[in-house]
Amino acid sequence: MSTIIYPSPIFGPVHSRRLGISLGINLLPADGKVCSFDCIYCECGFNEDHRPTLPMPTRQEVIEKLEAKLQQMVTDGQLPDVLTFAGNGEPTCHPHFAEIIDDVIRLRNQYCPQAKVSVLSNSTMIHRQQVHDALMKVDNNILKLDTVDPLYINKVDHPNGTYDVAQIIDRLKAFNGHVIIQTMFMRGQCQGESVDNTGEEYVAPWLEAVKAIKPQQVMIYTIDRETPAQGLEKATHEQLDTIRDRVIATGIPCTASY
Numbered sequence: 659m660s661t662i663i664y665p666s667p668i669f670g671p672v673h674s675r676r677l678g679i680s681l682g683i684n685l686l687p688a689d690g691k692v693c694s695f696d697c698i699y700c701e702c703g704f705n706e707d708h709r710p711t712l713p714m715p716t717r718q719e720v721i722e723k724l725e726a727k728l729q730q731m732v733t734d735g736q737l738p739d740v741l742t743f744a745g746n747g748e749p750t751c752h753p754h755f756a757e758i759i760d761d762v763i764r765l766r767n768q769y770c771p772q773a774k775v776s777v778l779s780n781s782t783m784i785h786r787q788q789v790h791d792a793l794m795k796v797d798n799n800i801l802k803l804d805t806v807d808p809l810y811i812n813k814v815d816h817p818n819g820t821y822d823v824a825q826i827i828d829r830l831k832a833f834n835g836h837v838i839i840q841t842m843f844m845r846g847q848c849q850g851e852s853v854d855n856t857g858e859e860y861v862a863p864w865l866e867a868v869k870a871i872k873p874q875q876v877m878i879y880t881i882d883r884e885t886p887a888q889g890l891e892k893a894t895h896e897q898l899d900t901i902r903d904r905v906i907a908t909g910i911p912c913t914a915s916y
C-alpha cells in the first residue's frame with residue numbers, strides 16, 4: 659500500500675488537477691494523520707495506520723514558514739495560483755484554524771494578491787461558528803458531500819462520532835452559495851460490500867441536495883491514487899460526464915476530474 663504523508667506546515671508547490679499551481683498548507687502533524695473521517699479511499703491511508711507522535715503546527719509556525727516560502731517564491735519569480743489548505747487530514751480540526759485563515763489572507767495580499775485561498779474540508783466542523791465565518795472569507799470553500807445516504811457515509815467515509823447528513827446539508831445551505839461541493843464517485847467493493855455510488859439511487863437524491871444547497875460550483879472526481887482499502891474502482895469517464903452534465907443542466911457549474 660502506498661500512501662502519502664505530507665510535510666507540515668507547508669508543502670509543494672504541487673500541480674493540482676482541480677486547482678492549478680498550488681502551495682499546500684498542512685495544519686496537521688508532520689508524521690501522521692488527524693481526521694474526523696477515515697475514508698476508505700484516503701490518499702493518506704487509514705487513521706489507525708498513521709497515528710502522529712508530533713503535535714499540530716502552531717499558528718506562529720504556520721505563518722513563519724509560509725512567509726519564508728512566499729518570499730522565496732517571489733525571489734524565484736514563481737508565484738502560486740492558489741494557497742490550499744489540505745494535507746494530512748482535516749484542516750478545520752486545528753484549534754486556531756480561524757486565526758490562521760486571517761493570517762494567510764494577510765500574507766496572500768502582501769506577497770501574491772492574485773492567488774486564491776482554497777480550503778478542502780470534509781464539512782464536519784462547519785457547525786462551529788468560527789469555522790463557518792472563516793470559510794466565508796476564503797476564495798474557494800471546497801466542502802465534501804460524497805452522498806446523502808447515511809449507510810453509504812458510514813461505510814465509505816467512516817465519520818468519527820455522529821454525522822447527521824440533514825444537518826450537514828442545512829449548514830452547507832447556510833453559506834448562501836459561497837461554497838463548492840466536492841463529491842467522490844467510485845465503483846467496486848470493500849470487504850465484500852458494494853461501494854458503488856454512481857447508480858441512480860445515489861445520484862438522484864445527491865442531486866436534489868446539491869440543488870437545495872445552491873453552491874457556486876460542484877467538483878466531482880474519482881479515485882486517482884492507490885487507496886488503503888482494496889477492491890475500489892474508478893468511476894468511468896462516461897459516468898462522471900453524465901453526472902456532471904446533470905448538475906450543469908440545473909444551472910450550477912460542474913467539473914469532472916478523472
Ligand code: SF4
Nearest residue numbers: 693695697700747780
Ligand atoms: S476527509 Fe479527506 S483527509 Fe479525511 S479521511 Fe477522508 S479523504 Fe482522508
